[in-house]
Amino acid sequence: MKGPLKPLFLYQKMDKKKVQELLESALAENETLFLIDLSFFPNNKIQVVVDGDAGVSLSECVRISRAIEHNLDREEEDFSLEVTSPDITEPLKVKRQYVKNKSRTLKVKTADEVFEGILTEVNKDSIVLAWKTREPKPVGKGKITVEKTAVINYEDIREAKVKIIF
DSSP: OOOOOOOGGGGOOOOHHHHHHHHHHHHHTOTTEEEEEEEEEGGGEEEEEEEEBTBOOHHHHHHHHHHHHTTSOTTTOOOEEEEEOOOTTSOOOSHHHHHHTTTSEEEEEOSSOEEEEEEEEEOSSEEEEEEEEEEEOSSSSSEEEEEEEEEEEGGGOSEEEEOOOO
16 A cells, blocks of 8 residues: 555646746737736745736736636646736836836935936936925025936836825
């Protein structure tokens, strides 16, 4: 007689490549959507975070979920699937999110400084923030309002978040 039987789920391995292909196919149906993150967790939990140039509707999350879910066999491998849009408090992760958030106020941290300003440009290698600040007058007493800009390379950005203004 052989040793004790192990539960079937210990032998299962999620086909990550198939999930990624199904996700890419679902995203290709709506070119305004783009992938932020695809994560695989223990016990075959799959989390998909997608964003869109004009946001992501609930119906799009459901459509993507079904496109993946209906093409995987739960008899072969049991899994849980979550398709969501990014939380507004999460940092920006991909360049396309900067394009989406142009003209909004960002708080950007680099190794040396923290900038807060309106995202005015999104370039291939950098972003441009603009803001106004009060500084002492060059001559005399008092302060004047000056406009400042900062060009920040993507590689220097440690964290960038959209500032929520009510």
